[in-house]
Amino acid sequence: MQMTDLPDRKGHFGPYGGIFVAETLMYALDELRDNYERLRQDPAFVAEFEYELKHYVGRPSPVYFAKRLTEQCGGAQIWLKREDLNHTGAHKINNTMGQALVARHMGKKRIIAETGAGQHGVASATVAARFGMECVVYMGSEDIQRQAPNVYRMKLLGASVVPVESGSKTLKDALNEAMRDWVTNVEGTFYIIGTVAGPHPYPMMVRDFNSVVGRELLTQMPEAAGRFPDAILACVGGGSNAMGAFYPFIPHQEVRLIGVEAGGHGLHTGKHAATLCAGKPGVLHGNRTYLMQDENGQIMETHSISAGLDYPGVGPEHAWLKDTGRAEYVAVTDEEALEAFHALCRVEGIIPALESSHAVAQAMKMARTMSKDKVLLVNLSGRGDKDMNTVAHHSGLTL
Amino acid sequence: MSPRDIPTVSRIPGVFEKLKAAGRKALIPFITAGDPDKASTVPIMHALVTAGADIIELGVPFSDPMADGPTIQRSSERALKHGTSLRDCLDFVREFRSRDQATPVVLMGYANPIEAMGYDTFAAAAADAGVDGVLVVDYPPEESVELTTKLRAAGIDSIFLLSPTSLDQRMEEVAHLASGYVYYVSLKGVTGAAHLDLAEIARKIPQIRARVNLPIGVGFGIRDGATARAVSGISDAVVIGSRLVQEIEAAPPGQAAAKVGSLVAEIRRAMDAQA
Numbered sequence: 001m002q003m004t005d006l007p008d009r010k011g012h013f014g015p016y017g018g019i020f021v022a023e024t025l026m027y028a029l030d031e032l033r034d035n036y037e038r039l040r041q042d043p044a045f046v047a048e049f050e051y052e053l054k055h056y057v058g059r060p061s062p063v064y065f066a067k068r069l070t071e072q073c074g075g076a077q078i079w080l081k082r083e084d085l086n087h088t089g090a091h092k093i094n095n096t097m098g099q100a101l102v103a104r105h106m107g108k109k110r111i112i113a114e115t116g117a118g119q120h121g122v123a124s125a126t127v128a129a130r131f132g133m134e135c136v137v138y139m140g141s142e143d144i145q146r147q148a149p150n151v152y153r154m155k156l157l158g159a160s161v162v163p164v165e166s167g168s169k170t171l172k173d174a175l176n177e178a179m180r181d182w183v184t185n186v187e188g189t190f191y192i193i194g195t196v197a198g199p200h201p202y203p204m205m206v207r208d209f210n211s212v213v214g215r216e217l218l219t220q221m222p223e224a225a226g227r228f229p230d231a232i233l234a235c236v237g238g239g240s241n242a243m244g245a246f247y248p249f250i251p252h253q254e255v256r257l258i259g260v261e262a263g264g265h266g267l268h269t270g271k272h273a274a275t276l277c278a279g280k281p282g283v284l285h286g287n288r289t290y291l292m293q294d295e296n297g298q299i300m301e302t303h304s305i306s307a308g309l310d311y312p313g314v315g316p317e318h319a320w321l322k323d324t325g326r327a328e329y330v331a332v333t334d335e336e337a338l339e340a341f342h343a344l345c346r347v348e349g350i351i352p353a354l355e356s357s358h359a360v361a362q363a364m365k366m367a368r369t370m371s372k373d374k375v376l377l378v379n380l381s382g383r384g385d386k387d388m389n390t391v392a393h394h395s396g397l398t399l
Numbered sequence: 400m401s402p403r404d405i406p407t408v409s410r411i412p413g414v415f416e417k418l419k420a421a422g423r424k425a426l427i428p429f430i431t432a433g434d435p436d437k438a439s440t441v442p443i444m445h446a447l448v449t450a451g452a453d454i455i456e457l458g459v460p461f462s463d464p465m466a467d468g469p470t471i472q473r474s475s476e477r478a479l480k481h482g483t484s485l486r487d488c489l490d491f492v493r494e495f496r497s498r499d500q501a502t503p504v505v506l507m508g509y510a511n512p513i514e515a516m517g518y519d520t521f522a523a524a525a526a527d528a529g530v531d532g533v534l535v536v537d538y539p540p541e542e543s544v545e546l547t548t549k550l551r552a553a554g555i556d557s558i559f560l561l562s563p564t565s566l567d568q569r570m571e572e573v574a575h576l577a578s579g580y581v582y583y584v585s586l587k588g589v590t591g592a593a594h595l596d597l598a599e600i601a602r603k604i605p606q607i608r609a610r611v612n613l614p615i616g617v618g619f620g621i622r623d624g625a626t627a628r629a630v631s632g633i634s635d636a637v638v639i640g641s642r643l644v645q646e647i648e649a650a651p652p653g654q655a656a657a658k659v660g661s662l663v664a665e666i667r668r669a670m671d672a673q674a
Contacts, residue, residue, distance in 0.1 A: 020537040
């Protein structure tokens with residue numbers, strides 16, 4: 001079996017993935033899998049999705065040669081895939097648009113979502129408004145503090161934002177709460193999971209909807225740069241933007257795929273969210289994958305300056321790409337990400353999301369050691385408007 | 400070889416046979432191990448038996464209890480604050496067994512603590528401690544063949560959940576792997592929810608009986624003697640969890656065993672009054 005043919009019928013990527021949920025949800029997942037299997041092969045559905053991506057999301061997103069950043073680093077060329085220019089400001093809408101269309105075809109009128117940085121929540125609230133559906137977004141109360149502008153955006157779009165006070169009050173707890181809502185309201189509710197994790201078919205479905213990023217790159221890079229990049233870099237929390245950029249390139253062995261995790265205060269401090277770099281396999285949130293956990297199998301609280309990467313798990317396909325060696329995973333600290341954030345603001349006039357800044361930081365680090373004919377492509381997954389408060393706080397300012 | 404082909408040696412089938420002969424139904428209380436503290440767990444287990452429990456479900460605390468409502472979430476948080484681990488839970492069962500060799504104990508929890516310990520180590524340690532059954536909320540039959548087979552070889556039953564949304568085919572998948580009893584989750588939702596639809600339960604139980612040749616326990620939504628009596632009229636066992644955990648949460652220091660014991664005794668009386 002080719003790696004691109006995964007997952008198998010039961011949702012496995014090698015030993016990872018699968019369906020690990022309470023019995024009450026099995027029916028809903030079977031129903032979703034059957035509907036999605038049918039829709040993904042239905043030309044009318046594919047055309048509908050492509051129409052929305054073009055006319056509502058604003059795709060294709062451009063690739064851009066970051067000339068001045070490249071000159072500053074003095075090595076390999078740094079190119080950016082401008083997912084920050086999508087409607088709502090991140091790659092997240094590729095997936096929420098796809099899932100909202102699936103929900104419509106299944107006759108579901110209420111959607112729920114979990115969110116960390118708020119980007120997925122905003123993207124879910126947006127498509128719910130676009131299609132006239134009720135939308136409830138679960139968000140850790142800690143994240144609500146960190147991402148106040150996005151909370152207001154969701155409310156403007158008509159969504160209810162439910163603060164989650166349990167556990168670490170971040171993304172993983174929001175996911176738990178969304179699962180509890182789903183198990184209670186399973187018949188009329190569609191759960192839009194925001195990353196390539198969760199029970200099958202979510203990792204596959206979210207990857208498929210985000211793969212538009214990689215598919216565009218397959219034609220854009222030869223047109224713009226004359227060839228494929230030597231490496232594609234993308235930040236990895238759950239890993240949806242990375243999976244979308246990587247997936248179409250899996251068969252192109254000459255292209256290195258590099259996932260950049262949140263190194264927080266540094267891997268040696270234990271205060272980070274670098275699951276693939278420092279975690280070990282286990283079961284959480286419906287799938288088997290790498291997890292940040294203690295020796296007793298309890299999930300650990302993670303830390304990252306970026307709420308969107310602050311998650312103790314990771315998509316199961318990334319776990320498999322790591323084990324097979326097809327992709328590499330590295331970690332970048334809060335400080336390095338902040339430096340890259342400021343560099344991109346000043347040198348290129350682009351304010352990146354703190355999540356995406358991790359990938360920019362790794363590209364800058366690598367570019368310095370590579371010759372000028374090499375090409376690095378960074379998936380700039382989102383814009384940084386939402387991060388103004390966080391960045392100002394780190395500079396000792398209050399807005 | 401299917402796990403069902405390995406003969407069970409747990410205490411669970413004997414308990415159901417004896418109750419059936421006596422025309423009584425099983426009362427299965429659930430508590431979270433390590434709540435309110437580690438020292439309370441074994442005394443609470445004994446108090447449950449004294450009050451009339453037939454089988455004890457001992458909850459293994461987990462940091463992310465996705466299928467549980469706020470009451471059991473809080474109990475897990477309390478237990479984890481004291482560092483209650485899966486190994487501690489096995490130690491509680493071993494200590495319980497030094498005085499009680501008859502009452503079956505079922506460990507109920509989530510997959511990851513077992514994943515972290517490893518299936519072989521867990522199966523051997525659980526058998527050694529005197530565990531009779533294991534219920535892992537987030538291991539559906541599809542993902543449990545390996546663990547179920549290893550547990551069964553160690554003489555431990557695998558208890559599975561069935562829900563209002565389980566179709567016939569899923570009941571058959573559960574029937575293929577389950578032993579001991581099956582646990583019918585009587586409503587859609589998380590533990591501790593308030594409503595209980597007796598008509599729906601009465602409609603579903605014959606469908607389960609037609610496909611699963613095991614005693615059927617019913618849980619979720621059972622709050623008192625009256626609801627327990629009603630449910631025991633149509634099932635083989637009544638599982639009561641969140642209501643007991645609430646009692647433990649509200650009990651003054653040192654009183655948890657007494658409080659939970661008197662509530663279970665009241666429920667026992669209500670159930671037996673019917674027979």
